[in-house]
Amino acid sequence: MTLQGITPLLSVRGMSLVRHGKRLLHDLSLKVRAGERVMLLGPNGAGKSSLLRVLSGEWPAESGAVHLGGVPLTSLSWGELARRRAVMPQQVTLSFPMLAEEVVAQGLPGRDAGDGQHPAVAAQMAWCDVLHLAGRVYTSLSGGEQQRVQLARVLVQLKAMSGERLLLLDEATSALDPAQQYRLVAKLATLAQETHTALIMACHDLSLAAAYGSRILLLQDGQCVADGTPEAVLTEDNLARVYGLDAYLDTHGPLAQVRVRGAHPLCTSSSRVSAQSAHTVTVG
């Protein structure tokens, strides 16, 4: 491991988030180094998107500390943040007919922003396999195409950064077909390893997370239930307790995959909520 990988790029200590009187995240602690691929898992409403919003600087944490590159997140301006982390939100809706290349070009820094002819725009659109859509109107594209165009925009922003950087993806591949999904996430994982990027990606596809995550963070009701390698986190016990799923992690094939036998017979969704209490598993 290189020297720069030793100090964590992102460090979260005892962070809680309250929005509109509701506690969304509770006492979360987390250290992520450049090059790590962290998959954020958890059922609907577990707090995956909320955590990403705090890490992106969009929502201020109520208590605790979030440091990016050793600097408190709150002391960074929007401009400084934009040079250290790129974010892809779950959904981007447009009410005006922007071209796909114009959308991607918004990721360019400073005076280049919006310049659809910039070489970085074509490069990242090709990377995301949407170069042929450059001249199309964004709103006329399919859901999966829109998602890949947004990903290209995020990558344009990421590529313009120097040094260690943070890439936050909120269900960035949810609308893609399985082949595109596996192809892109594999490429993203490689990209994170090769370019000093800490990748944190929220997703619902357990197998995808198991296959490409170097680490998995399992959230439930705003708390971190387990944090570690896919093998350590995706145990039959955790899958049953958090997801109410009768499933196991199969590591025999070329890619680790979660095999589902069905919904867990003992875990209805209501008993799952009441049984979770404050049972936290810590994994080295």
Next chain:
Amino acid sequence: MVPVTGRLPARPALVLLTGLLLAGALLALRTGPMPLSVAEVWQGLFDRQAEASVQLVVRELRLPRLLLAMLVGAALGVSGALLQGLFRNPLADPGLIGISSGAALGAVAVIVLGERVFAHWDMTVPGMTLPLTAFVCALLTTAVIWRIGSRQGETHVAMLLLAGIAINAIAMAGVGVMTFIADDGQLRTLTFWTMGSLAQADWRDLRLVSPWIVLVLLAMPLLARALNAVLLGESVALHLGHDVDRLKRRIVVMCALAVGAAVSVSGLIGFVGLVAPHLVRLTLGVDHRTLLPASALLGAVLLVLADTGARLIVAPAEFPIGLMMALLGGPFFLALLMRRLPE
């Protein structure tokens, strides 16, 4: 959904619009009860030895009116484009944040109550009272709506629009009360004011409004990139490094200043703020670096042409320019939308 479009290159289009504006300006200077040739217009503008009546008509009557039409049109066009971008809504318009209704209430109050109030000091109503009151009331109304729409330093667009609707209704009720207690002469004056007119334009009006509008026109290019990012949503604009709350404050202040100034001298002229940015988007695309200057130019062209038409069609009387805009622009705009929709 906004219909979509073949696109023209930006730079030639801006040059073309500038050419159109100059042609419209020449037409406006030549047309009127005393038709002038191009040579006479030139003499009236630049030749001190020219015939006195020509100098008077060109320099004191038509030129200030032309410049005012340009500035008011540019202010309305660019404010429409700014607010539509900020609210991410093609229907947004300066009226939404209370500028028009506030100015209307101020102006109508001066028309109806002015004489009585100034009679206390044995004065007639000073000429600047109406535009100044309208301007101040426009800014005040916008400030109130802005206060209600903002909580803890964040501004919620939906809240802002709802507050705008409520405050607009209250202001228009105020206008209604004034209309109710007005006498016949005042009624006629205020009716004409609410239909919009540049007939009273003079250099004094121009001095009052031009600094604000010119300031806004000069500052607007600085906001274009941030507005482009806002088209992807406020969150994305934040992620891309733009301070969205600061942008909102700046845009609302700029629009209140420019449109407040415009409305205070011209009365209510609707439609320019809606139609100019739309036409530009249909032909040039949504990039604010082109959209903002092109909307300003097109707004100016539209208003100069409408004002020239307003002086011609019922000569020697004048048709209200606000009505003119709505009557001609409305069907044209509809036709354009219908033609584009089937794609």
